[in-house]
Amino acid sequence: MSSQTATHPRKEIPLDLNPTGAPDPAEQTLLFEIPGLRWTEADARRARQAVPEVPVDILTAISEHETWIYVSRQQVSDLGTPGDPAAFLARLLGTSDNATQAFRLRRLQALLSIGDAAQGGLQPWHYTSQTDIPVDDEDEFNQWFDREHLPRLAAVTGTAHAARYRTDGSPRYLAGYDLSSEDVHGNDAWRDAVATPWRDRIHQRFVKPRRLMLKRLR
Secondary structure (H helix, E strand, C coil), rough: CCCCCCCCCCCCCCCCCCCCCCCCCCCCCEEEEEECCCCCCCHHHHHHHHCCCCCCCCEEECCCCEEEEEEEEHHHCCCCCCCCCHHHHHHCCCHHHHHCCCCEEEEEEEEEEEECHHHHHHEEEEEEEECCCCCCHHHHHHHHHHHHHHHHHHCCCCCEEEEEEEEEECEEEEEEEEEECCCCCCCCHHHHHHHHHHHHHCCCCCCEEEEEEEECCC
């Protein structure tokens, strides 16, 4: 029995080469990545109650045991623990500093934001992709992401907000997409958006890419 792969006509997505809503370069976001931890919504509610004065975005991975926490660096500084992220996380987790679970901290510098960030924070799904890139390819990588890749994915129905960041760790670049449903990622429109010759050329230069779908915890 022979099988056939369904083909779909490519949909042209209008590009905004000068998207509005450029982020303030002075703003930084802290990203706590906690491997081995998969939280429930009840866990997230308890954590928020521990730091009621600081809005935190808490998400848990679907494919592995890992929890992510996004929080404004300025708001953590205002809380009185600017140089000690472990103290902030210990308060969030309800533990002592010495007992805080192993975590990874990266500082994110916003590069581009498309869509309504506040509305994005209300979406139940958050898809992320991240990679390192060779120095010689970095300029073209950033042009591709800003001029083509992020605008095309932001235009897919179901993507409420898309943003990309430079981190102070590895992988160096991270992009996040706030989605109305899990199956927005990978649907026909999404595949059409990423299927370009420029993407195919740049993608070959990715170093240690990682992709993760996370569920936002209320």
